[in-house]
Structure formats: C-alpha cells, structure tokens
Amino acid sequence: MIKNDRPGTPARPSSAPPPASIEPNWDDETVPGLDLDDPLNEFDRVTAIPELPSEQYVKSVMATVEDSRVPVAGTAPPQPPAPPLPSSPIHALAADEYFSLDSEPPSSPRDPDSTAPYAAVLPNNAPTARPAAPPRATRGPAVPPQSRSLTGLELADLDSIGSLCAAPPPAQHRLDPRDPVLELSLDEPPPQAALKEVEAGAIADMKDRYAMGDFSGALQIAEGILETTPEDLEAPRYAQSCRDVLTQMYSARLGSLDQVVAVAVPSDQIRWLTLDHRAGFLLSLIDGGITVDQILDISGMPRLDALRIMHQLLEQRVISLGS
C-alpha cells in the first residue's frame, strides 16, 4: 500500500477514517471486467469488488471502519454501522448473498462521475455494494420502527393501533370508520410517513455505503438527503467525511499537486476523446505552465469534482504530470 505522504494534506480529525487506509490505486467507481452497459447489471456505480471471499471481505471492511467516526465539531460523531443484532435479518443474511449481483433494474441510472445530488432521496433498496438478496428484505431492519409502515398490521402493536383508532379525527376530516377513505388510510401510509420511510432507508443506505468504503455512493446519497431534508443532522457529517476521504484519495493518486500539467494528446485528436464539458474545461486551462493545484484553484468547481476529473484525465492519459 502506498502511503499518502503528500505534504499539505490537512490533518484529519482523529475520529475520521485513518488516512493510512487509503489505497491510491484503489478505485471506488470502476471495476475491471464489469460491463456497465450490460442491462443485466443493476448498478451504474459499482463499489469495490473484493478479491477475498466476500464474507472475509465484509469482516475486513467492517474492521477497517470500526473505529471510523465521521468528524463533526462539537457533537458526538455518528457511529459506524452497529454490529448487527442476532435477530437482525441483515445479520442473518449470508455474506455471499449480500455481495452477489441483484437482478433488479437500476433505481436511478447515473453518470458514474457525477457528484450532483440525487434528484430525490433514493429508495431504501438502493444498492450498496453488490447486494443479491431482495433489498427490501435486507434493508427492512435498518428502518427505524417509528417510521415504519402501518400497512402490515401484524407488525404494529395493538396498543398503538388502538390509540390510533381512538384518537379523535381532525375537525375538518371527521371520518366515518366505514368510510373507504379511512380504509385507504390504513392500507397506505400517509405521504409524510412514506417520505420518512424512504428517508430512513436512504440514511441507512448512506451509512452502509460509507461502512463499505463506497464514499462516492455515500456522498451522493448524503447530498440527496440534504436536498430533500436540509435539516438532517447526519447527512452533512457523512457528506463532509466522504468528501475528505475522496479528496485525499484522488490527491494521493495524483501525487504532488505542485506538478505541472501538460496535455498528452495532440490538440487535433482531443475531440475524439470521450469527455464531458467539465473535463473539456479543465483541459482548456492547461497551458503548459499551470500546476494541478492552480487548476483546482481556478476551475470554479468543487475541489473534489476537479480532482476526480483530473484523475480521470490522467488515467486516460489525456494529461501528464511533471515537475
């Protein structure tokens, strides 16, 4: 493993995942040999493909993140995913199931490089790594009890149902128990509850992804949560931690940010590359004398996005770095 000894890297809070765990050659977005265009593949963003047997891999990843804490000033850091309870279905799920490909269609096809927030909160069955078992079943226990659907009456305790029925209806909605609307309200969760359920699922998924080392995925979900629930307390901390880790990761892969960047492709061939306008913009800033750090400064993009694109350009050998 290559240590990140780049000078100038800000010291991470002790609660954050240790920098030593960052492997510059490791990619959380691309998996060799995986055809992303294959319609059978559920995910357009695949996390890590473990070389170890999946069970061992899960354990090793969990061990790595066990001491990780999302940094936050003045508040208790969020706990890493708690060890599953014996009764928890996620615990009961076989690890090989957890890492096998799911055949469900992708929930939201996205550009793997995009860090734009999700348009909506992901459903709680959004994939973490490579889940195999029906995601609903695996994610069910992660949903906090208070936000769970009352659709399945057998899951609610009788007292709560009783109190629900006994509670006087709002004056403007005086409902007859025989009213089909009331039946409907028992069959379908109210929109707020549904939203909360989805949100709780997304939070659980964000935590899972974070724990699995899928920081890009966790960041996207965190940003999606913040878009719909700006007051959420956990998502900003996870988002920041993910950004820190990803920034360090890409920085480490690029090496010294004081290196001068040069375009390695003849100018008349650039248009035949597969780039987007943001990569095109960064390329246009390269004048033969500018350093990586200067490009990050003047790109006008979030630093993480610029680092990610610079790394991609380097990987594609569109640019080269030198002193």
Add this chain to the structure above:
Amino acid sequence: MERVIGIDLGTTNSCVAILEGDTPVVIPNRGGYKTTPSVVAVTEAGKRLVGHIAKRQAITNAENTVYAAKRLIGRKWNSPQVKNAIMTSSYTIVEGPHADVRIKLRDKTYSVPEISSMVLQEMKIVAEDYLGEPVKKAVVTVPAYFNDNQRQATKDAGAIAGLDVIRIINEPTAASLAYGYGKDMDRTVAVFDLGGGTFDISILEIGAHGVFKVISTTGDTFLGGEDFDARIIDWLVTGFQDEHGIDLRQDRMALQRLRDASEKAKCELSGVRETEINLPFIISTGRNEALHLQRTLARPTLEKLTEDLVERTVDICKQALADAKLDVSEIEDVILVGGMTRMPAVQTAVTGYFGREPNKSVHPDEVVALGAAIQGAALVQDRHDMILLDVTPHALGIMTFGSYFEELIPQNTTVPTSRTKVFTTSRDDQTAVKILVMQGESKRADENELLGEFILTGLRRAPKGHVEIEVTFEINTDGIVSVHAKDMENGQAQSIQVTATSGLTQDEIKNMMTNAQDYLVERRVDEHFEAAKQDAETLIAEIERLFPEIERVVGSADFGRDAIAKARATVDRTRAAINSKDTGLVKEQVDQLSRTQRMFKGVVSRG
C-alpha cells in the same frame, strides 16, 4: 544607487520596467509575460490570486474577481462612475466608512487602493525576482484625467504594497518620455492609447528641454480590447445557437473558454489573415454527449464586427483636437499605446484620420512603463534634463454666482505655486460668502470635482458688488492646496487646507500595510519551502533510482548495508520534514541527501 521601478498600473494590464544602464527594459513575470492582468481574485479556499491566474477564472468565479479597479480608485461612493460600476460589475461594491468605495470578496471587504496594492505588490515581486534585491521606490503612471484624490489613492496603494511612490506621472507623458528618450525634439504629438478596457487620446507638446505638456486629454473609460473580444464572443455564441440551439452564455465554463479563445483569436488576427477557434467539449447536452465549437475567424470578419468601435476612437480623437484647439495637420507624430493598437484596422483608422503613419518605434504594451522607469532613474540620478516637473493635473478654482467655475490655477501649472483673484458680493447686504473649492476644466461648476468648502462671515453690509473679497490659492511642494479668503476692507479672513484623500485614514493604511507585509512574508516562506521541497524530491528520486545498483555493488558488505540503511533513514526523515512543512529541516535534509547522492554516484561509477 537605489533602483527605482516604473509601473504602468493599467485598467486591464500592468507592466513593470527598470533602467538597465542607459536602456529601459520591461521585466517579464514568472510566466514570461511582459504584462500582468490587473485582476485580483479570492478563491473558495480563501487563496488570493493575482494576474493571469486570476483572469483565467474571472468568469467562473465572477463574484469574487475584481477587474478594472482603476475605474473606482479614489472615487466617492456617490459619484456617477461608481453608480455605473455597481450596475455593470460582477463583484459586489459597497459603501466604505468615509463615503468611499469598498469591494466585497468572499467574507472580507477591501478598499480599492488595497485591491490595486495587490497588483502593485505583484509587480514589485516580479521586479525583485528579476533584480534579486528588494525594491522600495517606484514611479507609477495614471491617466492624465485623474484628479488629486485618484492620484493620492494610487499613492496609497503603492504604500500598502510596500512601495515609496516617489512620483505619479501621466500615462501619455510617460509614453512621450519613452518615445522621446535620447532624442532632442520639439514637437506636438498625439498619444493614442487603446488598452484592454479604456481609450485615451492625449495631445502633448514635447519641449526642447524636457518639457512635456498635456494640452488636452479625453477618452472613453468603457472602450477597449474587451469590447472587441465581446464582439467575437457574440459571433461565436450566435453561430453555435443557430447550429445547436444552445446558448453558451448560460454556462460559465463555456463563457470563460469563449472569452479566452476570443482574446487569443483577436491577438492572432493582428498577425495572420485567419485563425481557427477550436473549443472541444464546450458544452454537454442532456443526451449525455458533449458538443464542440470549431470556427474559422478571418480578419475581415473581425474588422466588420468591430467597425463601429474603431470609428468611435476616431470620433474621440476629433474631440481631443478640438479641445486642444489644434488642426489635425499640426500633429507631428502619433504614438500608439496599448495592445489593441496592434490591430491593423486600428492602425489604418489612425493613419486615415491623422494623415500620417503612426510611430512604431516604441512597443505599445511597454511604452508607458518604460517612460516611468526612465523618470524613476532620472529622479534618483538627479538628471534635471529628464525630470518632469510636478504640475497640477487639473485647474483649480471656486464656484461663482450662477454655478460657474472661476479658474485660479490653470491645468499643468508647475507646483509650488500661488494665485490670487478678487471677487465681489453677488447680493445686496450680503454678510457671508460660501467658498466652494473645485477642480476641473469645465466652465460649469457642477461638472467639476468639489474639493472642499468654507464660509467667510462678517462682511460689511453693502450693495452687491461693493464688498471685495480676495481669494488666494496656494499649492505647496507636497501638493497640499490652501485657500484663503479675506474681506479686503475689514481684514476678516477664513481659510481651508485641502489635502487629497483616497478615502482611507492613516490608521487604515497602516493596517493594510501590515497585512500586505504579512502576506508577502507568508508567500516568500511558501516559495522557499516549495524550492527546498523540489530540491529534496529530485534528490530522493535520484537516490531511490540508485538504490538497486548500490545494493548490488556494496549490499553484501556490512558497511554497505549500514550505508544503505542510513540513506533510507535520510530519505524517510526528509519525507517527514516535507510533511511537517518545515523549510529549515527540509533544507538540512537536502544537504544530507546531496552528500548521499554524491557518495552513491561515486560508488556506482567505481562499481
């Protein structure tokens, strides 16, 4: 002898020069460019950017990038120019505590002299890097129309940057000085200055004994190279919209690229007949594909696009000659200043109007800075033949009945000077008069700059015109204007002292100087660290390259293993020193690494 640099502090670009022996030379910046954009920005991370790097993010970080601060320097908050700038600038302009102008960048507010000082500091650093010694003194140029407050603000900017501005001179004068350097001439010249953001035309008389007199100066503070670029951008945007139905102006990154490419194409077309503008991946469509922009711009197209702009410069030239009360045939030479004068269409227009080829003996981008450097050297060498006399940039006078301006000290009067004039009351039984001290050339008082006012009371009651008041204007060597008014009959007197102000207090200037000095120290420390780090990393790479060979040659011997272990320890210590950002420690390690490298090389060459 102390070196004095000459700085052309331009609206869009700045330039620094020095006299080397008897030859004035422009000092290139680190990027090798002889001019540096007068652009200052603060990045999201709070880092300050000045010059080319700041310009390259001027659109993507528009709210936090200041350009054309010169249009605001020394202006009052309620001036029309400031009102106009508020409407047209992408950065936030706010009112300062002294009715001055401040600029908000990120979470901090800066005075305009402070912003200009960042550009001047950059020029100072460029000169210091070139000379290898600290630079303290400078001559800075300003437009001929700048009033005392604007000149004082420029001086304050110099002081904040750590420069003693020993003289402020007019830009056309500096250009004429460089043009006439080493020649004994007596002629009337026009200085045609079309820069990046402004256009100025000045008519000067160059005297036989180093007298440079600005007869008239006029211009347009919103006409320059940027307007030419904007026409090219329009052309590109319209063409792209016709082809793809996408408005590139809506995307900041695309717009930044368009601006850079347009400026480049414009410059290229001064030398070639046509140029290709190639902007791959200019914008992404919703269908997940990127579009390219590729167009060929020919010189005639550019000339057609900018025809009216060139015509405007000619109209302004006519105005300048009318102000100078001269016929175009009386102009004996035309000096071109500013990068835009390289454009063939501009040169053709100048030739057409003045009826003569413009003088091309001086470099249009450099001529003003060269003139300032010549003047700086003359001041420290005490070469009286070349020293420009300090003159009043504008006429000084008072407002009289009917809102007219009565001039007491004409424009271009050498200081120190003193003039007196007698006025009378304008009403019957008038017992007090208000003296409004003004600066400018307009006959109408409200078109001139108000410098100060005071009231003379206790006048004898008499019919209008019977009480005589003597008004005296005095300007001392420091440029401080004193105005005295005296009732000639009873000796009742009142006076005022007018000092040019940039809108900053002395305490504010001192604080800003300290901040600028701190920034400079921090920057120098960073530079030293970076240099040491570069050396260390080069040596580490070399040593690591030699390790396998060394191990092969001496690795089997105890002393060899010991030496290799020590070398590895040195490399590790150096890396730790780099990580800790300790410049001293890194330098220490560089010495050790050098010894290790020499030893390794010796071993390898023997092995």
